[in-house]
Each structure stands twice: as structure tokens, then as C-alpha cells.
Amino acid sequence: MIQLAGRLQTSLYRNITRTCLNNSQTISAYSIIINRNKHTNHSSTKSNVQENALKLDPTKKFDCPPQSSSNSTYNTPFPPPKNDSSKYIIAGGIALVAGLAGFMYYKNSQENPEDNIAPKKTDKDVEKEIKKIVKFRSPETSENIPKHIPYLLIGGGTASFAAFRAIKSNEPKAKVMVVSDEAVFPYMRPPLSKEIWFDSELGIEKARFKQWNGAERSIYYEPDEFYMNIEKMAEAKNGGVSVIRGYKVTNLNVNEQKVTLDDGTEITYDKCLIATGSVPKTLDVFDRASPKVKEKIFTYKSIKDFENIKNHTEKSKSIAIVGNGFLGSELACALSHYGKDKNLKVYQLFPESGNMAKVLPKYLSEWTTQRIQEVGVDVIPESQITSVEIFNGNQLKLGLSNGNNVIVDFVVQSIGSEPNVDLAKQASLEIDNRLGGYVVNAELEARSNLYAAGDAACFYDPRLGRRRVEHHDHAVVSGRLAGENMVGLKKPYKHQSMFWSDLGSAVGFEAIGLIDSTLPTVAIFAKQNQFDFDEKHLALDEIEKDSNNEKKVEKQEVVENTSESAPKIETNTPECKPNVESYDKGIIFYMREERIVGILLWNVFNRISIARKILASDDTFTDLNEVAKLFDIFDQYHEDK
Structure with missing residues (x-):
């Protein structure tokens, strides 16, 4: 029991002060006090960590007597207790339960002696406990959030970032508000499973990472100073971008162009973007x-x-x-x-x-x-x-x-993930039964003045049909396009977004189009050489730049391959694979009705613009070996150079 007392010494105590005034009995304070040392002088505030975490309902009544008065019947002394043996039975029961609890604790402590030592709480531990009780919000209350905003973006991810950047580029004095249920400003997600783990000093401690080109950048798109305080938005003559964090839109009224936050605040808008992303699936x-x-x-x-x-x-x-x-x-x-x-x-x-x-x-x-x-x-x-x-x-x-x-x-x-479409039902928005996501047209519009982009959008691709894509480049491109159309540019979605992945030092690839293992594939492989180790993926900022500029691909001359080790084309099914010794690098074409609908560059980097050009073509290619040469996988360009 002494050990039990020792463990209780560092526990979290709740101190509720009740104040009963006349007929209004209320709880006046609710505080969290951490007592970290049994020798601490309790009169000293420096040794106690105390936070007012939340206030209870001030209208709650308690059955406590009012203050005494000379005329009050409450001045009558209470009668002495009756000689009732039931109190001895209750006391005996309590003693029995306490004894059993003490025995079980002693037995458990012998089986798990390491559990007897209560870890000493640090200031960070205390902060974490308080954060669990008090939800982070910025601003703390919705009092100063504008009741009307010209451009409202729901979701604080990459698609919203690309959208407000496009809006401000085309309408510099625009007022944009982003509603995010996260506690931080918009950031990029790809490094969370890639580069950020490979440099502990940068990634783990500073939320920064090094790109393949050696450049260092933050995981956050913009510094905190970039964003305007929401309280200043109404009076801002030149507009700005504000992110209210820790809030969630729980209701969307499309006809009235109005949303409701989770605290009941209502906000009307002129144009709105749904960029709520996706949520992880669970088993x-x-x-x-x-x-x-x-x-x-x-x-x-x-x-x-x-x-x-x-x-x-x-x-x-x-x-x-x-x-x-x-x-x-x-x-x-x-x-x-x-x-x-x-x-x-x-x-x-x-x-x-x-x-x-x-x-x-x-x-x-x-x-x-x-x-x-x-x-x-x-x-x-x-x-x-x-x-x-x-x-x-x-x-x-x-x-x-x-x-x-x-x-x-x-x-x-x-x-895997599934699109976050929580707003769809009560807003009467259409969801694609097969792919999921908000159904939008080629301009990413779901309804009048309402758009969707990123993971949550199911859009029409003129080349490949209706699609829903969960990749960084698509979030950038669709967010940018939605932002441009929100200011009235009326552009259709024509871009073929790409994605990339790295799995250790031996596997890296970039891909575009429909990359689906159920489709028939044609693959051309070659051996790696010293030139391949000098090339890697486009850096994130270069990918975004490429997506924005829609770079044109110059016509490339097809060079006859003279390498005696050049592999032949093989059509691959689960039962058939290319007759090559290794898959160091190559091009995999995904086919549908004799047309290329997807291209995967296997350990071949910085050629995605070529793949995009081929994919946009309506041509039927009869010799894919010649098409593969456009990507210079046989290094004829390097040898000539």
C-alpha cells in the first residue's frame, strides 16, 4: 500500500470549488493541479502546474443549503444520528473491498515489478494532458470570424493551398478563408513517408527535409507570417488569406450558400471549394x-x-x-x-x-x-x-x-483511403457509386458556385473517362484549376497528373495515367549504368512548376538501338513475364484496347513530360520498342554526348 501511495503522489487531481450563494448554487472553477513532489511546499505556486482547462455549466444546480440566516429554519441543529447497526455493515464491506484491492495490487506488483515505478512527469507531459482536455482552436472563439467571406475553402490540405494561390494570382485583393480541422497551417504530405525520416536532424526535429537535388525546404508551404489574422480580414483593403484552425464544417446549405461550423457559427460565401481530402481505411x-x-x-x-x-x-x-x-x-x-x-x-x-x-x-x-x-x-x-x-x-x-x-x-x-464526403448527404451532392468522391464536371464544379478538388473530387477526364485520384500532383493541379475557375476563368481539366514513389535505394518510379495491375502491360527493360545514378526524381517544387506550366515536349528523334543486349517487348500477364535477368530500369506501358492509357517509368527519372505527351496522343503505336527509345533507356543520348 505504501507503493500505491507513492504512485498516487504523481496522479492528476481535480479540484472543484463550489460556491453556493442564496438560491444560485454554481460551480465556480474547475482546475487541473499536478502535484509532482510530496515534499513540495503547497503554498508555493512555482512548484505546482495549474491550468484552467474548462468551465462547467454555470446553470447547474446543487442541493446544498443557502447561507444561514437568523430567521432561517436551517439554524435548527441536526438531530443526533440513530443507533443503526447498518453503518457497521457498510464499514465492514468497505474494509473488505479495500483489502481485496490491496491484495490484487500486491500480487500484480510482484508479477510486474517494473510497473511499480511511476514515471516522473515533465512539463511536456503536463502540456499533453492539458491538450487532451482542451481542443486547440485558432482563433479561440468564432466571435471575430466574418459572417460572410467571398472565397471559402473547406479543408486545409494541398488542394486548398493551390486554390488560394491561384485565386490570389488572378485576383490580388481577394479575401480567402480556409477552414481546417488540423492545428497547423497547410503542409505537404509526401515527405511524411519519404524524406523526412532519412534526416533525423532536419526531419524529426525541424519538420524540414532535403530534396533529391540537395535543396532544403520546410514541410509547410508558407511561413506562419504569410497568413492574415482572421480578425483583420474584414478591414483588409488588399485582402489576404486566413486559416481558421481546429474548426470543422458540419453543414453545407448549397441553395443559401452557407456553411455551419461545429460550434454553430454560420458563414455565407460567394464561392466555395470542398477540399476535404480522404480518410484512412481500417480493418x-x-x-x-x-x-x-x-x-x-x-x-x-x-x-x-x-x-x-x-x-x-x-x-x-x-x-x-x-x-x-x-x-x-x-x-x-x-x-x-x-x-x-x-x-x-x-x-x-x-x-x-x-x-x-x-x-x-x-x-x-x-x-x-x-x-x-x-x-x-x-x-x-x-x-x-x-x-x-x-x-x-x-x-x-x-x-x-x-x-x-x-x-x-x-x-x-x-x-488505403476513402474520400471524405461527410457533407454530401445533407447538402444533396452527388457521390460516384463506383469511385467515391463528389461528382464534378470538367471544370470541377459540383453545383453553382461550389467546387471540389483533390482526393474528394470525382472528375471527368476527356482522355480516360471519369476518375478519382489520390496523389500530390493531382491535388496541386485540381486545386489550382478550381481556384482559377472560382474567379471565372472556366478552364476544363485536361492535365494528366503524375505520382512517384521510392522504396529503398533500388526501387524508384514515376507514373502517369491509369496504372492498374488488372490492365495488360507491355514492358521494355534495360540494365542500369553509371548515368542512372546521376538522375533522380524532380524536386517537389519542380513538379509543381511543371504541373503549372504544362511544359511542351519537343519532338524527339528516335535513335535506332545498336546495343546487342537490347531486350525485346514482352506482353505481361500474371502468367507471363519478360525474359530478362533483372528489372533494374525500364518502361511499362498499360494498355486498353490497343491504346496506351498509362506509363510507368521504372528507375527512369525526369522523363514524365515525354510520357504526358504520349498519353495525350490518340495514336495507336504498333512498335512500343520505338516508343520506349524516346525515354532514352538505352542511354544512346549519354553515349553520344
């Missing part, structure tokens, strides 16, 4: 788990998730990544690299036979899995999680469909 086996299990299961989408995973990684020895897509595979490789010096064991589990199975042909997917294993990830393909339970007090035991078990400290689910 049923985890959704049904106990609360204690759920404390060790996470998803990965935001910078808050990054900070959470980073903190857990620091005190863990093993982690399971569930999922084999872009995010799951990138995160597995990144955490394996980051945890190399920390002896962190990284597992990756999924039901398919290889990584990136939904986008890569089967042979290339399985080859990629081998490369990921070489960087230290323990990949367990063709396995589904059938059960999960607490193991050894503070770990998770994952039961797999193959009969094996995996013991880890925590789990990150990365099994």
Missing part, C-alpha cells in the same frame, strides 16, 4: 478490438500522425505496417532506415503476393518485395490478420491466417 479486426488494444493501433495520414508514430518509435522495439500500397511500402522502408541504429524491427503484412500489387504486374511486384526485404523490412505476404490481443502486458499478438503469430509493440494501418 474490422482492429475496429472490434478492446480499448487497450486500440491504444496501440494507429493510422497514418497527417503531421499529427507523424509525431505520434515518431514518439512511439522512440520507445519501441518492433512495429507492424499493415498494407502493401504506396504509403505502407514507403513507410516500412523509411522506418527500417530510421530504426536501423535503434534495433527497431519492422514487419510488413498484407494478403497479396507482393508489394504494390494493385499497380505493378505480378512479377514486378514480387521482385520489388525482394528489394524491400534487402533494406531490412521483414515482409510477410499472403497473410491476413485474424485476431489481435494484448501479449505480455504491453505488446500486441497478431494472429495470422497462415497460423503464425507476430508480436509487436504497435501497429500502423495503411490499407
Whole structure:
């Protein structure tokens, strides 16, 4: 019991002061007090950390007597208690329960002696506890939020950033307000599973990263000073961009052009953009788990998730990544690299036979899995999680469909996303039954003066039909186009967005169009040489610049290949793969009705503009080997140079 008292010494105490005045009895204060040392002088405020976290309802009544008065019947003394033996029975029951509780605690402390030591709370721990109680909002109240705004953007991601940049470029004095449910200003998401883990000094501590060209940049698009305080927006003659953080739009009235925030505030608009992005999917086996299990299961989408995973990684020895897509595979490789010096064991589990199975042909997917294993990830393909339970007090035991078990400290689910369309039902907006997302026309308009962009938009592609895309470049392009159309430019969506991924040092690719493993593919591969190591992906700012400028591709001369090792074209199905020794680099064409609908550049970089030009063409190519030469995968250009 002495140990129990020691543990209680650092616990969180709630001090509720009740003030009863006449017939109005209210709770006057609710405070959180942290008592960190039993020897602390309680009269000293320096040794106590105290925060007023929230106020209770002042109208709540309590049955306490009013202040005494000479004429009040409450001055009559209470009668002496009756000689009732029931109090002895109650006291005996309390003593019995306390004794049993003490015995169970003693038994548990002997089995888990490390649990007896209560960790000393730091100032950061206290701040975290307070943040859990008080939701961050900026501004703290909606009192000074304008009741009308010309341009309203719902969502604080990349699409909204691209939209307000386009609006301000075309209408410099525009007033734009972004409503974001996150606590931070708009930032880019791709580095969260890539570069930010590879430089601990920059990425982990400063939220900065180095691009492939060596340039350093922040994960945030703009410094805090760029954004205008919302309280100054109404009087700003030259307009500006404000981001109200920690707020969520819960209702959208399209006819009245009005939204309602989660605190009840109503705001009308002239033009509105829905850029609510997507939300991570979760497995049923985890959704049904106990609360204690759920404390060790996470998803990965935001910078808050990054900070959470980073903190857990620091005190863990093993982690399971569930999922084999872009995010799951990138995160597995990144955490394996980051945890190399920390002896962190990284597992990756999924039901398919290889990584990136939904986008890569089967042979290339399985080859990629081998490369990921070489960087230290323990990949367990063709396995589904059938059960999960607490193991050894503070770990998770994952039961797999193959009969094996995996013991880890925590789990990150990365099994894909679904569009955030919470506003659709009450706003009577159309959702695509097959692809999901808000249905918009070629100008990204869902209804009059209402647009959608980014992950949440299901748009019409004149070349490839109706689509929904969840990639950074699409968020940039669609957000920019929506912003331009909000100011009246009326441009159709014609751009073919690209995406890229890096999985260790051996695998990197860029792609454009429909990249779907269910489509037939034609692949041309070549061996890597010294020229390939001098090239990498376009930096993020160059990708955005390329997306904005719609660079034209000059006509390139097709050079006959004289290399005696030049591979032949092979049509690839799950049962057929190219007859080559390795897949170091190459071009994979995705076909539909003898037309190229997607191009994947496998360890071939900075050629995406060529792929975009080919994809925009309506030509039917009879010799794809000649088309592949446009990408110079046989290095004829380098040899001539």
C-alpha cells in the first residue's frame, strides 16, 4: 500500500470549488493541479502546474443549503444520528473491498515489478494532458470570424493551398478563408513517408527535409507570417488569406450558400471549394478490438500522425505496417532506415503476393518485395490478420491466417483511403457509386458556385473517362484549376497528373495515367549504368512548376538501338513475364484496347513530360520498342554526348 501511495503522489487531481450563494448554487472553477513532489511546499505556486482547462455549466444546480440566516429554519441543529447497526455493515464491506484491492495490487506488483515505478512527469507531459482536455482552436472563439467571406475553402490540405494561390494570382485583393480541422497551417504530405525520416536532424526535429537535388525546404508551404489574422480580414483593403484552425464544417446549405461550423457559427460565401481530402481505411479486426488494444493501433495520414508514430518509435522495439500500397511500402522502408541504429524491427503484412500489387504486374511486384526485404523490412505476404490481443502486458499478438503469430509493440494501418464526403448527404451532392468522391464536371464544379478538388473530387477526364485520384500532383493541379475557375476563368481539366514513389535505394518510379495491375502491360527493360545514378526524381517544387506550366515536349528523334543486349517487348500477364535477368530500369506501358492509357517509368527519372505527351496522343503505336527509345533507356543520348 505504501507503493500505491507513492504512485498516487504523481496522479492528476481535480479540484472543484463550489460556491453556493442564496438560491444560485454554481460551480465556480474547475482546475487541473499536478502535484509532482510530496515534499513540495503547497503554498508555493512555482512548484505546482495549474491550468484552467474548462468551465462547467454555470446553470447547474446543487442541493446544498443557502447561507444561514437568523430567521432561517436551517439554524435548527441536526438531530443526533440513530443507533443503526447498518453503518457497521457498510464499514465492514468497505474494509473488505479495500483489502481485496490491496491484495490484487500486491500480487500484480510482484508479477510486474517494473510497473511499480511511476514515471516522473515533465512539463511536456503536463502540456499533453492539458491538450487532451482542451481542443486547440485558432482563433479561440468564432466571435471575430466574418459572417460572410467571398472565397471559402473547406479543408486545409494541398488542394486548398493551390486554390488560394491561384485565386490570389488572378485576383490580388481577394479575401480567402480556409477552414481546417488540423492545428497547423497547410503542409505537404509526401515527405511524411519519404524524406523526412532519412534526416533525423532536419526531419524529426525541424519538420524540414532535403530534396533529391540537395535543396532544403520546410514541410509547410508558407511561413506562419504569410497568413492574415482572421480578425483583420474584414478591414483588409488588399485582402489576404486566413486559416481558421481546429474548426470543422458540419453543414453545407448549397441553395443559401452557407456553411455551419461545429460550434454553430454560420458563414455565407460567394464561392466555395470542398477540399476535404480522404480518410484512412481500417480493418474490422482492429475496429472490434478492446480499448487497450486500440491504444496501440494507429493510422497514418497527417503531421499529427507523424509525431505520434515518431514518439512511439522512440520507445519501441518492433512495429507492424499493415498494407502493401504506396504509403505502407514507403513507410516500412523509411522506418527500417530510421530504426536501423535503434534495433527497431519492422514487419510488413498484407494478403497479396507482393508489394504494390494493385499497380505493378505480378512479377514486378514480387521482385520489388525482394528489394524491400534487402533494406531490412521483414515482409510477410499472403497473410491476413485474424485476431489481435494484448501479449505480455504491453505488446500486441497478431494472429495470422497462415497460423503464425507476430508480436509487436504497435501497429500502423495503411490499407488505403476513402474520400471524405461527410457533407454530401445533407447538402444533396452527388457521390460516384463506383469511385467515391463528389461528382464534378470538367471544370470541377459540383453545383453553382461550389467546387471540389483533390482526393474528394470525382472528375471527368476527356482522355480516360471519369476518375478519382489520390496523389500530390493531382491535388496541386485540381486545386489550382478550381481556384482559377472560382474567379471565372472556366478552364476544363485536361492535365494528366503524375505520382512517384521510392522504396529503398533500388526501387524508384514515376507514373502517369491509369496504372492498374488488372490492365495488360507491355514492358521494355534495360540494365542500369553509371548515368542512372546521376538522375533522380524532380524536386517537389519542380513538379509543381511543371504541373503549372504544362511544359511542351519537343519532338524527339528516335535513335535506332545498336546495343546487342537490347531486350525485346514482352506482353505481361500474371502468367507471363519478360525474359530478362533483372528489372533494374525500364518502361511499362498499360494498355486498353490497343491504346496506351498509362506509363510507368521504372528507375527512369525526369522523363514524365515525354510520357504526358504520349498519353495525350490518340495514336495507336504498333512498335512500343520505338516508343520506349524516346525515354532514352538505352542511354544512346549519354553515349553520344
